[in-house]
Amino acid sequence: MSDHQDTLQNLGRRLFLRNTAMTSAAGVAGASLIGGLGGASLLSSRHAEAASANGVNIAPGELDEYYGFWSGGHSGEVRVLGVPSMRELMRIPVFNTDSATGWGITNESRRILGDSARFLNGDSHHPHISMTDGRYDGKYLFINDKANTRVARIRLDVMKTDRITTIPNVQAIHGLRLQKVPHTKYVFCNGELPIPQVNDGRDLDSPEDYWTMFNAVDAESMDVAWQVIVDGNLDNTDADYTGRFVGATCYNSEKGMTLAETMRNERDWVVVFDVEAIEAAVSAGDYKTLGDSSVPVLDGRKGSAFTRYIPVPKNPHGLNTTPDGKYFIANGKLSPTVTIIAIDKLPDLFNDNIEPRDTVVGEPELGLGPLHTTFDGRGNGYTTLFIDSQVAKWNIEDAIRHYNGEDVTYLRQKLDVHYQPGHNHASLTESRDADGKWLVVLSKFSKDRFLPVGPLRPENDQLIDISGEEMKLIHDGPTYAEPHDCILVRADQINPLKVWQRDDPFFADTVAMAKADGVNLEQESKVIRDGNKVRVYMTSIAPTFGLTEFRVKQGDEVTVVVTNLDRVEDLTHGFCVVNHGVQMEIGPQQTASVTFTADRAGVHWYYCNWFCHAMHMEMTGRMLVEPA
Structure with missing residues (x-):
């Protein structure tokens, strides 16, 4: 390495460009461009002034308090935003081909994509950050590809995908969450759509012989550690703060093959998995394998020691764990209610001391189409209402008291959002550190919120201030191709490298x-x-x-x-x-x-x-x- 390069090692790119530009005639244009930032800053300052009037003031050159990681939806990527400015900082290619970085073109990326490099599409849904003792540790971000049944890991020190795993024996990985304590040992992910086992042409016309599985991926090796066959199907999932229990919603307990068939039952269920019992069975060799896969497969259908099925109103969707670790919240979708499941009752359920519905301690009515619930760390839930195009703020303990017959009001506020919200996510909400500052709502339609751009419209991410008693809408932001979900982490919890290490x-x-x-x-x-x-x-x-x-x-x-x-x-x-x-x-x-x-x-x-x-x-x- 030359002395010149050693001198430049700690210089920023702008200073380097400015200095080198002065060595050539071409540098005059470069210097003018950099000097021209003064004119651009006038526009930026006006924008900052307008943002400040709405409660956000991230001036040019100032840094955001949070990183936001957005799924790229049908693009197959992950997008990095600063919050609360909502400025897009970076796009991380994952399941897509990206000509800017060469992802899907370079040998390094194709080794990571493996056999699935042949796919030109991806449908990324649920980004989640690794944890230690229930707190984000900033090491990895994991995300699923529903389209091609894959799970990917992104190294957050370089913001690059470093492993991709195809999940065997299932189709359409949808819900994905991580083990929270003592650390992220497993990535839990749901196979949504039942298929024949083995899916090699047998049982094509026998839906009664279709099954799907709950899957655990080793977070370090990215190998599939084990799978559990279930009744019905699986949608969304989340883990508790003891490391033992994971819950998952099922919207198709009927194993219907058509829309009408999936809506026959008045109740579906939440499946709860006992991770400790599953691990013990795998360790003892009490499992089978299917087809060409060597992954341990256990039977978790009704009557199994590994699972319990808790009836909830029909076609539930999101499953979210409260930051205090007390409750799973199952969101109704076709019911105006959410179901509060007490996690401390689950050991008794697995010991058969109580009935499955005895774990339900509340079922508040919130509005039409509840899909997902997030939390502020102050005892309140925030639930998206898809049909009502609203977010409902409600108090969890008051909802439990109301369920027990007390005359209390649990609803705190409803705020219109635009339009048809799906996921929502509050700052640090999936960890013990939920701080109740910001709420992002990812709305599926924008309609009249932005300039028209033809039949395919952008979707709408909205930023809401939840730091006070009332929710306040701060920001509208158009977005492309269904980002689906996001996660917010404090900036100091992520430590990206500035320059690659040669032994990487x-x-x-x-x-x-x-x-x-x-x-x-x-x-x-x-x-x-x-x-x-x-x-x-x-x-x-x-x-x-x-x-x-x-x-x-x-x-x-x-x-x-x-x-x-x-x-x-x-x-x-x-x-x-x-x-x-x-x-x-x-x-x-x-x-x-x-x-x-x-x-x-x-x-x-x-x-x-x-x-x-x-x-x-x-x-x-x-x-x-x-x-x-």
């Missing part, structure tokens, strides 16, 4: 390949030919690649490995080969690689596609492809 496991396989080829990635740029396989190693340091040309033969399989030697924070390089569908991001001190076929003879330029320097446009090179 994210690109360890690529480093090992270079070592086998005898290449020092930090010092060398060279071409290795192995038959018709060519490996091109090059460094990048603003504003040049280590190789400005390389030569291959038509039909060669070409792997390009780029190592970014810059140490300057935010100084990302890119590598793009024109007309080859090859593009990737290489962050400071990162190594990235991509493999493609040089199928056309001729001159093919490559260039840096992430702006990195005043001479960025000149950061190019040529791939010279000789005819076969």
Whole structure:
């Protein structure tokens, strides 16, 4: 590493660009652009003034108090927002292909995607952050893909997906939550749609032989630890604060194959799983496997020691645990009620000392279409009412007293939201630290809230201040392709790296390949030919690649490995080969690689596609492809 680079190591990108721009005529334009920020700040200050009038004042250059992680819905990604400003900070590709970063294109990302790299779609739903002793530890974020039955893990130090697991024996992973204590050992996830077991063409026309499963994924290895077969289907889920119990809603106890069939029963249920009993059975070898999968499968259908089925009003949806660890809240959807289940009664239920409905200690009526409940840590729940387009604030203990016959009012307020809200999420609400400051409501329709953009309209995320006695709507924000759910964590609970570590496991396989080829990635740029396989190693340091040309033969399989030697924070390089569908991001001190076929003879330029320097446009090179 040069002395110049050591000097720049602790400089920010803006200062680096300003200084380098002054060394060339092109830098005049760069300096003017940076100087032009003063004019832009006038607009920003007006916006900040307007926001301040609504109770939010995050001025330009100021940082938000919370990170918000939004599921990207049908895009298959995760979006990172600052809260309360609601400014989008980053998009993390997960189940999608992303040309900006090269996700789904680079060798590193395709190794993580594994066999599922063949899928071009994803439907990400429920983002949740790992915990230690019921508090967010900022290590991982997990999210599910309903479309292709996958669960992914994102490392929050680099904001990159590092593992993706396909769940066997089930279809459509929907509800996902994490074990809270003593730490996130398991990621719990529900298979929503029943299928034949084994699903190899047998029992196609016998829905009575369709089943689904509750699944536990080891949070560190990302292997599926065990599965539990259940009656009916599974929707949403959440875990308690003892580490023993997990609850999940079932909206199709009938195992109906049509809409009408799923609505026959007057009650469906919440399934409660005894994790300790399941672990003991797995440890004792008391399980079976199905098909080609080696995952332990246990029978949790009615009568099992591993489960209990608590009847609740028909077609429930969300299942949420109160921050004090006392209750599961099951949301009615087709009933105007939510059901309060006392977690401290569950040991007696599993000992058969009480009946399943004896665990229900409240069933307040809130309005039409309750879907999800979140909490402020002060004893209040906030429930979205899909049909009423409202959020209902209600007091949990007063609802229990009312259920016991006392003449008390549990409803505190109803606030109109726009329109048809699904998930909602309050700051720190899934942890012991729920602080009752902000509530995000994710509404499925926007209708007249924004400028019209054709038949496909944006959806609407709304920010609500819940710090006082009354909820106050602060912000409307259009969003694309059903973000579905989000989670809010204090900014100090996340500690992202500013520059990649050279020994990072994210690109360890690529480093090992270079070592086998005898290449020092930090010092060398060279071409290795192995038959018709060519490996091109090059460094990048603003504003040049280590190789400005390389030569291959038509039909060669070409792997390009780029190592970014810059140490300057935010100084990302890119590598793009024109007309080859090859593009990737290489962050400071990162190594990235991509493999493609040089199928056309001729001159093919490559260039840096992430702006990195005043001479960025000149950061190019040529791939010279000789005819076969």
